[in-house]
Amino acid sequence: MEHRNAPRPVNFKRSLPARLKHDPQVIKWAQRLAGNAHMRPKDLSEEQLAFVMLEVAKRRGDELDRDLFLKTMAETTPALAAPKLERQRLAEDLELIWSQPEMRTFWDGWDGARAKRGPAPDYATGRGLAVVLGMSGVSAHADDAYAELTQNRAIWKLVERLSGGGRRIPHSYENATKQLPRLACHDRALATNVQMIRELARLHPDAGIGERLMIDGMAVPAWCAQVRAGKDEAEERARRGVCPEAGARAIIHASNGKRNVAAGERGSANTYLAKGKFWRGYYLVCIADQASGLPLVWQTMDASRDEASAIIPLMSDLARLWGEDFAPELIAGDSAWDEDNWCRMLEVEYGIHPVFRLHHADRRPDVSKHSRDGTVAAITPSGRLVCAAHRQALPMVGAETARRVDGAGDRLRPGKTSDESAFRIRAECSKGCGRLGLKMQADWSRLTYYPHHGHGAGAIQWRYAMRQAMLTRLNGMEGIWQRLQGGKKLGTDDADRTRIRRKEAHDLLIDLALLSMTAATLADVRAQRQITVSTPPRGKAAQPSTANGSTAPPSPSPKTAARMTASSPSPPSATTATTTTVNAAEASAYPGGESTRSLPVLSSEQLARARRTEPSSDRADSLLPDLMIDV
Numbered sequence: 001m002e003h004r005n006a007p008r009p010v011n012f013k014r015s016l017p018a019r020l021k022h023d024p025q026v027i028k029w030a031q032r033l034a035g036n037a038h039m040r041p042k043d044l045s046e047e048q049l050a051f052v053m054l055e056v057a058k059r060r061g062d063e064l065d066r067d068l069f070l071k072t073m074a075e076t077t078p079a080l081a082a083p084k085l086e087r088q089r090l091a092e093d094l095e096l097i098w099s100q101p102e103m104r105t106f107w108d109g110w111d112g113a114r115a116k117r118g119p120a121p122d123y124a125t126g127r128g129l130a131v132v133l134g135m136s137g138v139s140a141h142a143d144d145a146y147a148e149l150t151q152n153r154a155i156w157k158l159v160e161r162l163s164g165g166g167r168r169i170p171h172s173y174e175n176a177t178k179q180l181p182r183l184a185c186h187d188r189a190l191a192t193n194v195q196m197i198r199e200l201a202r203l204h205p206d207a208g209i210g211e212r213l214m215i216d217g218m219a220v221p222a223w224c225a226q227v228r229a230g231k232d233e234a235e236e237r238a239r240r241g242v243c244p245e246a247g248a249r250a251i252i253h254a255s256n257g258k259r260n261v262a263a264g265e266r267g268s269a270n271t272y273l274a275k276g277k278f279w280r281g282y283y284l285v286c287i288a289d290q291a292s293g294l295p296l297v298w299q300t301m302d303a304s305r306d307e308a309s310a311i312i313p314l315m316s317d318l319a320r321l322w323g324e325d326f327a328p329e330l331i332a333g334d335s336a337w338d339e340d341n342w343c344r345m346l347e348v349e350y351g352i353h354p355v356f357r358l359h360h361a362d363r364r365p366d367v368s369k370h371s372r373d374g375t376v377a378a379i380t381p382s383g384r385l386v387c388a389a390h391r392q393a394l395p396m397v398g399a400e401t402a403r404r405v406d407g408a409g410d411r412l413r414p415g416k417t418s419d420e421s422a423f424r425i426r427a428e429c430s431k432g433c434g435r436l437g438l439k440m441q442a443d444w445s446r447l448t449y450y451p452h453h454g455h456g457a458g459a460i461q462w463r464y465a466m467r468q469a470m471l472t473r474l475n476g477m478e479g480i481w482q483r484l485q486g487g488k489k490l491g492t493d494d495a496d497r498t499r500i501r502r503k504e505a506h507d508l509l510i511d512l513a514l515l516s517m518t519a520a521t522l523a524d525v526r527a528q529r530q531i532t533v534s535t536p537p538r539g540k541a542a543q544p545s546t547a548n549g550s551t552a553p554p555s556p557s558p559k560t561a562a563r564m565t566a567s568s569p570s571p572p573s574a575t576t577a578t579t580t581t582v583n584a585a586e587a588s589a590y591p592g593g594e595s596t597r598s599l600p601v602l603s604s605e606q607l608a609r610a611r612r613t614e615p616s617s618d619r620a621d622s623l624l625p626d627l628m629i630d631v
Contacts, residue, residue: 001093002084003524009077010046012070020051030055036253040475042482046077053472063454064468065461072462072469078476079207080200080292082483082517083524090136091154097135097519098162100526101533102199106192106515107162112182125149125171126179128159133498134512140489140498142180146173181504189511190297194321196518200292203525210322212290212470213331213352215314216477217307218484220300220491220506222246222281223499229304245282245503247304252276258336279303282503284491284510285310286480287318290332293476294521295514297321300507308336315350319414326414328352330450332470335359343444348420351404353449355470358382360445370442375433382453383446385427385438394427396456397435399449480517488513 010016020026026048029041033056041052050073057064085093097103112123132138132145132155139145149155150170160168170176201209222243229248230236240246250261253275261276285307286298297317299310319326330353331346338356346352358381367376377388384393402422404412412418423440425447440447454464485491490498490513500506526533 001089001096001520001524002086003528004081004083006079006081007046007077009074010050010070012067012074016047016051016054016070020048023048023051026052026055030059034059040478041472042475042478046073049073049472049475053468057468062468065454065465068462068465069468072465073472076212076290076466076469076473078291078293079204079209080294080521080525082293082521085137085487085520087138090138090148091152091158093520094131094135094155095158096523096527097516098158099533100196100519100523102192102196102522103515103519104162106188109188110183110185112179121179122168122171123179123183124159124163124168125176126183127163128156128170129176130180130183130508130512131159134488134490134509135516137488140492140496142177142500143173146176177500180500180508181502184504184508184511186507186511189515190317191321193515193518194296194318196522197289197292197294197296198322200294200518200522200525203529203531204291208291209289210291210326211329212473213296213328214288214290214470214474214477215285215311215331215333215337216288216474216481217283217285217310217336218481218491219249219277219279219303220282220284220510221279221493221497222503222506223497223501224280226278226280228278239280242501243281243503245302246280247282247302248278248280249283249303250276250278258334279493282506283307285314286477286514287311287314287331288477288480290470290473290476292521293479294518295480298510298514300503300510308339308342311337311342312345315346316415319350330355330466330470332356332474334474338445340444343448344420344441347401347423347440347444347449348417350414351401351418354445355448355450355467356445357471358446358452363443363446365443367438367442370439372437375436376427376438379438379443379446380453381446383425383443383448383451384453384455385425385436387429387431387433387436389433390429390431392429392431393455394429394436396425396451396453396460397428398426398459400424400426400437401449480514483517484510484513488516 025044029039029044029052032039033041033052041049044052050070053073054064054066054069057069098107107127110127112121112126114120128149129142129146132149133142136145136148138148149159156168156170160166171179197209201207224241224243224246225239227239227248228250230239236248237244239248251258252261261278281303282300283303283305284298284300286295288295297314299314301307301310328350332355335357337343337354338359343354343356346354362381364378367378368374370376371388375388376385377391378386380386380393384396386393400422402418402420404416404418406412406416420441421439424437425440426435426437428435438447446452450463450467450470451460452464452467454461481491489496490509492498498506498509500509525531
């Protein structure tokens, strides 16, 4: 597993290098973004990225403060970088991932469906095939993954140890593939992933993990005929065939975002080929953590459905799995989520500020019933209030939000509705009208806490700069999709598609792929900090512990604690602890009664060297469980 350093933040105290003006990559992306703001730059350094966005803002005439933008870019620089799995050391990297206590607990509870009578099925081969297909990136084809599983002795011995030890004979290829849909465990995968993200937040308390969220979607073509939607329900049902959840969808990218291509729509073939995309299959929607660049929760849905609606179950899952200290500051996304329904839900039901790319700027809502005494006549396309007396767009001075407490003064749980009439935008007229206000109910997508404009005092300009920085950081979602497609060989097009028809199997592979990104990052962080971990006994979860042995829940960062205090009558208690050991109850984890122990952390190089120095391969294999307990 190759360690990668986190990107270095841009130095906002000095000017950006002048050479960037002549950088070919900078010139290319500046031209692309000037024509389509929805494109996401990639393969750029922090300095290059900041220079490109400032250049694009300058060309468009945006009033973006350069210094504030550089500060927000530095503040939102990812604190972690996911390590890279190495093909030559695939077995060792998988051992590092599955040696984490959270992943061992996941494996122990990961079992497939079974009949009411008869012996329990042996799912070891099916689980091993799912691990190789979803985590290794060997191939998108199940037969190649099965060959790797059965012919790579180290990987099969890892499956044997994880399954309880003892010699096992792999099941046939047909039997293993039939087990994949039965092994689907989406809820367990999400719970394990959020648990590991919380552990990363505990190890990096000042990184802002869990405070800034991102949401995006990706096309996942199914292994079926890639044909358009049927003209009627019967034809569509026949075209779905053996993939009943695989819907057809065609989209085209325009300057104001993507849109669906309607049936029978006329247009240039070159336009659709260059800017459009068609597939029959699924749509993967994911909420990710911006500070770590890792996925949090995700869902795979029928491609013909509106992906924006996935934000409802995803936010519910995230709030439920994160716990009582769930208090993100904002969530960023593209124009698919720039709708009143989703912006209102985030503000009113979760207290999270939406930062979505605006695309319905031509709407003219009636604001008369949302303005007291009719002092506000209208709002501009960017959300500025217009004074009714002077017909002039006003600078914003602030935004008011509701406190998330109920009638008894208790803190509202995520998902509970607060008083939406308390959400207001404030502006000030310098010609004698004073301070004016308008309820966000008039247009939730344009009247936002983080405004679509920079007209206002310093705080407003900072919020606008933060909006632009977070929209720039959406390229972090592209990083997740690149790792999923390029590194894991999932969600690819044409002949490289995963040749499995059951949606449950697709969900399982995507779950394991995204889960492995978080597990590899956590394993890398623990190895870099020389933190030892011990394997939990089967059926029990490992808990982080302090030096005196007490459980240490993750402490919220100062910003999160401040947000929780502002919305609660009393600040929530937080246990602050520093630990360098992850302990678990001592128990027998492998056959033979050998108890787990805390050993020094072994890197992949040390592990390989330990193997090479053993006089016998059988002796090395017998010692491997001891070596891998604490990796």
